[in-house]
Amino acid sequence: MASSTLESEERISTGNGRTFLGHPRGLATLFMTETWERFSFYGMRALLVVYMSAKAADGGLEMQVATATAVYSVYNAMVYLLALPGGWIADRLLGARRTVALGGAIIMFGHFLLAVPASAAFFAGLVFIAIGSGLLKANISTMVGHLYDGPNDPRRDGGFTIFYMGINLGAFLAPLAIGTVGQKVNWHLGFAMAGVGMALGLIQYLLGTRHLSPRSSVVSAPITPEERRTVLRKAGLWLAAAAVFYGVVVGTGNFSVSWAIWPLSLAGIAVPVLVFSRIRRDPELTGEERSRMSGYLWFFAAAAVFWMIYDQSGSTLSVFADRNTAGSLFGFSFPSSWFQSLNPLYIMALAPVFAWLWNAAARRGRNPSTTAKFAFGLLMIGASFLVMMLAMAAASGGVKVTPLWLAVVYLIQTTGELTLSPVGLSVTTKLAPAKYASQMMGIWFLAVTAGDCVAALAQLALGDSVVGSTWYFAVQGLLAIAAGVGLFTARGRIGKLMGDVR
Structure with a gap:
């Protein structure tokens, strides 16, 4: 009943x-x-x-x-x-x-x-x-x-x-x-x-x-009750160790925000490495599944580079909007936080266009491969930071530049996002080993974690004299473009690792 x-x-x-x-x-x-x-x-x-x-x-x-x-x-x-x-x-x-x-x-x-x-x-x-x-x-x-x-x-x-x-x-x-x-x-x-x-x-x-x-x-x-006790014991040990460590740091008067950023960032980079190592060593995986995971690593690394730059829309680009961008356009004034609405606006406008585009290309047998779409996404995110380099140069000497600079940057980034993010979700489900099918989406999100943690460490190490400068944007933009070219060049090798998945 x-x-x-x-x-x-x-x-x-x-x-x-x-x-x-x-x-x-x-x-x-x-x-x-x-x-x-x-x-x-x-x-x-x-x-x-x-x-x-x-x-x-x-x-x-x-x-x-x-x-x-x-x-x-x-x-x-x-x-x-x-x-x-x-x-x-x-x-x-x-x-x-x-x-x-x-x-x-x-x-x-x-x-x-x-x-x-x-x-x-x-x-x-x-x-x-x-x-x-x-x-x-x-x-x-x-x-x-x-x-x-x-x-x-x-x-x-x-x-x-x-x-x-x-x-x-x-x-x-x-x-x-x-x-x-x-x-x-x-x-x-x-x-x-x-x-x-x-x-x-x-x-x-x-x-x-x-x-x-x-x-x-x-x-x-x-x-199970036994598993619960094990989890609670391990969690208690880690919390106690953290409490003792930070208690000593605070007690000696040495605590600063860096003491939180460095351990968390290193952990955010280490966790994906440990997760992939555990999966790769799993004896229950077939040879085909192991090969697919090797191919997936290329996409994971590419996504980490992408998110490292993309997620700065809320950090370095916010600072640029606040300090270097004029707060009015065509006589209409607005606060710098409004720039954060551009990306979702572009997504709502362009997502149906991209969905139609991929379907139309597939009907003609010209749908780009997953690797090509990822490569294009990296080229776009790299290009956005090269535009930022130019915008930062235009803002030298305290000049407030036109908001159109950031409008173009966010448009380029959204175009890259729509060619990489949805495709990444799809390829994650396609390449996932049967044993880890329910966990792979969480593993895909670790690419965001890894990329953001690399950005955090770089920003902390470089300091105010470099972060947000023309060189800061130029180097990252060129890095992403180089990664996109490298990924596209390796598409044949990646395709073999993927087997019959496209």
Whole structure:
């Protein structure tokens, strides 16, 4: 009887009732939750580096630009790194539904901590937001999939497209609202608005959970009591070691932000290396799977280079927008945080164009290979930083350059993103060994972690005299272009490693 009841509930949740644009009603819940979560995340992000580097007289933390951008990079890296334990917690302890609710509450609390005018509360808030984002990000997309009758449900792709639009809608609106309040009224009021946004998303989620699939409440691989004790023991040992180490550093008066950035950045680089080493050594992998993983490493490394540059849209480009770019265009004035709305705007406009383009090319038998698309993405992200080099040169001597420079840079970057990011998600599922099929998406996100951690270490090491200079942008732009050319040149070798996957 219990099984029959569950199946009945499943049909209600995923059946033919067209209550939200022809999709299960639960999609509206997840769509609005993600819209508000992205609203809070991108609104806070639009203010983050500008606030940290602003003068104390203007209410900021007056950090060096290099340190502020490094903090941003390592924070962003941790959001994606923590998606791995976030998925584990849902699978082994709480189930996706409760994990997302917990993540949303932690994010909300983190944003309200940012609203407290104290540096200790500010950095604690970043920690909470990173932890909560890891819990939420890892599982909300999975719950979208739960709404449909398996991978062959004809509504499934459309559902994810609608969900993806929710992400970009929140990301587009956030800088316009939160950015304006933060820069024009009060920094901490802006951060508080981000907390209110997440609170609205959490309320929407809790009210609409009855429309979600029963599968989202299931703990798919419950942890055994023995495993729980082992996990708690290891976690306790690591926490105790960290507490002792940082207790000594703080007690001796030597603590600085660098003491947090360096260990976290090195860990963010080491984790992907350890993960791939473990997979490669797995004796259960077939020779074909091992070869495919060797091919996948090329894409992973390329993605890390891409995200290293792309994610600076919220750091070095934010500083350039604030300090070197005119705050008006055609007589209309706006705060620098508004530039953060360009990328989601471009994505919403261009994503359907790229989807049509790939389909049209495939019908003619001219669809570029995955390697070629990745190479093009690297060329675009490299070109964007060469344009930034020119923009920085134009801004020499304190000149405020036209906003069109950044509008072009973000357009080039978005074009690169649309040729690499969706393709990367696809090739990850295609090349994944059967044993690691459910883990590979989390491993793909580690490319973001690795790229951002490299950026954080470079920014901290180079200092204010180099970070944001013409040479800073030129070297990274040329590096990405060289990586793109190298990847395209090696496409034959990579194709052989991929086997029959294209």
